[in-house]
Amino acid sequence: MTVAKITDQEWTFLETVARAAFANPFGDTRDDLDILIGGASPGSSPDEILISVLTRVATQVESLRARGVADLRAVEGNRREVLRRFFLFHVFHRYVDHFDRLIQAQLQAGDKPCRVGFAGDTLGEMARFGLSEDEAERTFAVFYQLRRAFYFIRNGLVGSSPSMKALRRHLWDCVFTHDIRWFEAGLWNRMEEFSILLLGETGTGKGAAAAAIGRSGFIPYDRAANGFPESFTRNFVAINLSQYSEGVLESELFGHKKGAFTGAVENHEGLFSRCAPHGVIFLDEIGDVSVPVQIKLLQVLQERVFYPVGSHEARRFSGRIVAATNRPLDDMMLGGRFREDLYYRLCSDVVTIPPLRERLGEDPEELDNLIAAILSRVAGQQVPARERQLVKKVIRRDVGVDYDWPGNVRELEQAVKRIILTGRYQVVRREKGPGRVDRLAAGMREGALGAEELLAAYCGLLYDTCGTYEEVARRTRLDRRTVKKYVQMGDHA
Numbered sequence: 467m468t469v470a471k472i473t474d475q476e477w478t479f480l481e482t483v484a485r486a487a488f489a490n491p492f493g494d495t496r497d498d499l500d501i502l503i504g505g506a507s508p509g510s511s512p513d514e515i516l517i518s519v520l521t522r523v524a525t526q527v528e529s530l531r532a533r534g535v536a537d538l539r540a541v542e543g544n545r546r547e548v549l550r551r552f553f554l555f556h557v558f559h560r561y562v563d564h565f566d567r568l569i570q571a572q573l574q575a576g577d578k579p580c581r582v583g584f585a586g587d588t589l590g591e592m593a594r595f596g597l598s599e600d601e602a603e604r605t606f607a608v609f610y611q612l613r614r615a616f617y618f619i620r621n622g623l624v625g626s627s628p629s630m631k632a633l634r635r636h637l638w639d640c641v642f643t644h645d646i647r648w649f650e651a652g653l654w655n656r657m658e659e660f661s662i663l664l665l666g667e668t669g670t671g672k673g674a675a676a677a678a679i680g681r682s683g684f685i686p687y688d689r690a691a692n693g694f695p696e697s698f699t700r701n702f703v704a705i706n707l708s709q710y711s712e713g714v715l716e717s718e719l720f721g722h723k724k725g726a727f728t729g730a731v732e733n734h735e736g737l738f739s740r741c742a743p744h745g746v747i748f749l750d751e752i753g754d755v756s757v758p759v760q761i762k763l764l765q766v767l768q769e770r771v772f773y774p775v776g777s778h779e780a781r782r783f784s785g786r787i788v789a790a791t792n793r794p795l796d797d798m799m800l801g802g803r804f805r806e807d808l809y810y811r812l813c814s815d816v817v818t819i820p821p822l823r824e825r826l827g828e829d830p831e832e833l834d835n836l837i838a839a840i841l842s843r844v845a846g847q848q849v850p851a852r853e854r855q856l857v858k859k860v861i862r863r864d865v866g867v868d869y870d871w872p873g874n875v876r877e878l879e880q881a882v883k884r885i886i887l888t889g890r891y892q893v894v895r896r897e898k899g900p901g902r903v904d905r906l907a908a909g910m911r912e913g914a915l916g917a918e919e920l921l922a923a924y925c926g927l928l929y930d931t932c933g934t935y936e937e938v939a940r941r942t943r944l945d946r947r948t949v950k951k952y953v954q955m956g957d958h959a
C-alpha cells in the first residue's frame with residue numbers, strides 16, 4: 467500500500483498540519499501549532515512564522531508528489547482524513563490572496579455577485595489531490611467562508627484585550643461550531659438552526675458582532691455559474707426593532723398584501739422574505755418589542771413560516787436569526803415583559819460583549835488600538851502616530867483615566883470626532899433618579915423649560931423607571947419612535 471511510503475515522522479508532521487488546518491485562528495492552539503510546524507525560532511514575527519510554515523508544508527507536498535503518494539484515493543479512514551486536511555491547508559494558503567481580493571472586490575461591487583476567476587484552478591488542484599468534484603466544490607465554498615469570517619471578525623471588532631480575544635474566538639465558533647468536524651460533517655448547511663443572542667451595554671459592538679456573523683455565512687458554490695451566486699453583502703439584513711410602532715413593525719418584518727390596511731397601496735416584501743437562504747436577520751433591540759410581536763417572531767423561529775399582513779399564504783424563512791439587546795432580559799421575563807419561550811428559541815448561544823471600561827481595565831493599549839481604528843475609519847487612511855497620541859492625550863486630560871465610558875465604543879467614536887472638531891471632549895453626565903426629578907421640578911417652577919425639553923426630561927425620567935420605550939410610549943400616549951427621540955435628546959442635553 468502506498469501509505470507505507472510515508473514515514474512515521476512524516477505522519478506526525480502531517481497530523482500537526484491537519485490539526486492547524488481548521489483550528490480557530492483567534493485561539494492560542496493555532497499559534498502554538500504554527501510554531502511547531504514552521505520550527506520558527508522564538509521571538510519570530512507572525513509573518514516570519516507563517517512563511518516558515520508555508521515553506522515546510524509546500525516542501526512536504528512536493529516530496530509526497532515526487533513519491534506518487536499525494537493522492538487521497540489510495541488512502542482510507544483516519545489517515546485519509548489527516549492527508550485531506552493537510553492538502554487542504556496547502557491549497558487554502560496558495561489561494562488565500564485570491565480570496566482576499568475577492569472579498570475586497572465584492573465589498574466594492576455590493577449586491578451584484580463578482581466573477582471568481584480562480585475557481586477552476588483551485589478546484590483543479592483539489593481534484594489532483596483526489597477530492598471528488600462535490601467535495602472540492604463544497605470545500606471551495608468553505609474556504610471562502612473561512613476567509614470572510616477571518617476578515618470580518620478581525621476587522622469589525624478591534625481590540626487586543628483578553629476579553630476581546632475571547633469574543634473573537636467565540637464569534638468564530640458561532641460561525642463554524644467549536645469543532646469544525648461537525649460543521650464539515652453536515653452543519654455547514656444547517657447553521658440556520660442556531661440562533662444567537664448578543665447581550666451587552668449600548669455601543670459595545672453588538673451590531674458589529676452580528677454583521678461579522680452575518681457576512682460569514684455559507685454561500686454554496688454554483689458549478690453552472692462558475693462562482694458564488696450570492697454576494698455576502700446581501701447575506702446580512704438588520705432592523706432596529708425599537709424604531710417602529712407595532713403596526714409598522716409587522717409590515718417591515720413580514721411584509722403586507724396590497725389592501726391589507728388603509729395606505730397599503732402595493733404589496734410589500736418584508737425583511738423575512740428579503741433574507742437570502744443562508745443569510746442572517748439581525749433583530750436589534752429585541753428587548754423593546756411588544757408581546758404580540760414576540761409571539762409572531764416565536765412562530766417564525768419554531769415553524770420557519772410567516773404570513774405577510776393581510777395574507778393567508780405561508781412563506782418560508784430559511785435564514786438565521788441573530789438578536790441583540792442591552793436590556794436585562796432576565797428581569798423582563800420575571801415581570802412578564804419578555805416571553806421565556808422566545809428567549810429559549812433565540813439563544814442557541816448567548817454572546818456577551820464586554821463594556822469598554824472592562825476592556826481598558828484589562829489592557830490600557832486597547833484605547834490606542836481603538837483610537838487608531840476610529841481615526842483611520844474617519845480619515846479613510848492610516849493616521850500618523852503623532853495625531854493618535856494627541857487624541858489620546860486630550861481624552862486623558864478631559865475625562866481622566868478612570869472614566870467609565872457609559873456609551874462604550876460609540877461614545878469613544880463621538881469623542882474622537884469631537885476632539886477633531888473642537889480639540890476637547892467635555893462630558894455631560896446623565897443624571898438619573900432623584901437628580902432628574904429635582905431638575906425637572908426646578909425647571910417647571912422657574913418656567914424655564916421649553917416644550918421639547920419638558921418632554922425630553924419627562925420621557926427620560928419615565929424611561930429610567932419603566933425600562934422600555936414601549937412602556938413610556940404607553941404612558942405618554944406617544945409613539946415609540948417619538949419616545950426614543952426624546953429619551954436620547956435628554957441623554958445628550
Ligand SMILES: Nc1ncnc2c1ncn2[C@@H]1O[C@H](COP(=O)(O)OP(=O)(O)OP(=O)(O)O)[C@@H](O)[C@H]1O
Nearest residue numbers: 622623624667668669670671672673674792875876
Ligand atoms: N471592537 C470594536 N472595534 C471597532 N469598532 C467598534 C467596536 N465595537 C463597536 N464599534 C463601533 O462602535 C459603534 C457602535 O457599535 P454597535 O452599533 O455595534 O453597538 P451596539 O452594541 O449594537 O449598540 P446598541 O445597543 O446601542 O445598538 C459602531 O460604529 C461600531 O462599528
